[in-house]
Amino acid sequence: GESVGLHLPTLSVQEGDNSIINCAYSNSASDYFIWYKQESGKGPQFIIDIRSNMDKRQGQRVTVLLNKTVKHLSLQIAATQPGDSAVYFCAEKFMEYGNKLVFGAGTILRVKS
Amino acid sequence: GAVVSQHPSWVICKSGTSVKIECRSLDFQATTMFWYRQFPKQSLMLMATSNEGSKATYEQGVEKDKFLINHASLTLSTLTVTSAHPEDSSFYICSARMAGRNTEAFFGQGTRLTVV
Numbered sequence: 001g002e003s004v005g006l007h008l009p010t011l012s013v014q015e016g017d018n019s020i021i022n023c024a025y026s027n028s029a030s031d032y033f034i035w036y037k038q039e040s041g042k043g044p045q046f047i048i049d050i051r052s053n054m055d056k057r058q059g060q061r062v063t064v065l066l067n068k069t070v071k072h073l074s075l076q077i078a079a080t081q082p083g084d085s086a087v088y089f090c091a092e093k094f095m096e097y098g099n100k101l102v103f104g105a106g107t108i109l110r111v112k113s
Numbered sequence: 114g115a116v117v118s119q120h121p122s123w124v125i126c127k128s129g130t131s132v133k134i135e136c137r138s139l140d141f142q143a144t145t146m147f148w149y150r151q152f153p154k155q156s157l158m159l160m161a162t163s164n165e166g167s168k169a170t171y172e173q174g175v176e177k178d179k180f181l182i183n184h185a186s187l188t189l190s191t192l193t194v195t196s197a198h199p200e201d202s203s204f205y206i207c208s209a210r211m212a213g214r215n216t217e218a219f220f221g222q223g224t225r226l227t228v229v
Contacts, residue, residue, distance in 0.1 A: 008154065008155075043208075043222045089156060
């Protein structure tokens with residue numbers, strides 16, 4: 001099936017450090033990207049989004065960066081906390097395909113106390 | 114606001130039976146709902162896009178006669194897994210997009226289906 005991102009890596013960080021989670025996408029025509037957090041046994045939870053006409057957007061403790069030149073998206077989490085441990089997915093909206101969201105492979109974030 | 118609820122949260126059924134999963138938008142109207150399937154330690158795979166009052170659009174490789182989707186109202190979509198088999202065991206997740214918006218979608222908590 002379709003997939004944004006090519007890996008399912010695990011990122012381990014020390015509590016209090018900053019985390020950077022990366023995602024590569026394939027469709028240069030995508031106009032909207034979202035980061036989701038998924039805890040075990042639950043549905044994805046919206047974190048932050050960004051439109052393709054932006055290259056950076058900040059939220060509370062999170063920042064999303066978009067590099068359209070290399071089709072790369074990143075999520076930065078400041079002062080990572082144990083509650084941030086989860087799987088993080090980037091998703092890409094395919095406007096020409098009925099605005100469906102296609103998910104990347106995901107990254108497991110483990111926060112060490 | 115923007116709460117999506119799935120029911121049941123988990124279900125165990127016998128092989129050969131059918132199971133219905135409900136997805137409700139509790140505090141908004143959703144013209145579009147999406148159904149995903151997720152295997153352990155894998156990403157969400159889109160199964161179908163459901164638009165209120167019309168037939169669902171299925172992704173390539175998804176059997177529409179096996180996974181019946183109905184979106185009869187602006188707040189309810191259902192996914193029925195017909196003649197379930199053990200390989201249908203998975204985590205099924207729905208999401209709903211607000212009417213008039215084409216951006217973010219809100220997700221339900223998922224339904225764990227186990228076919229024995």
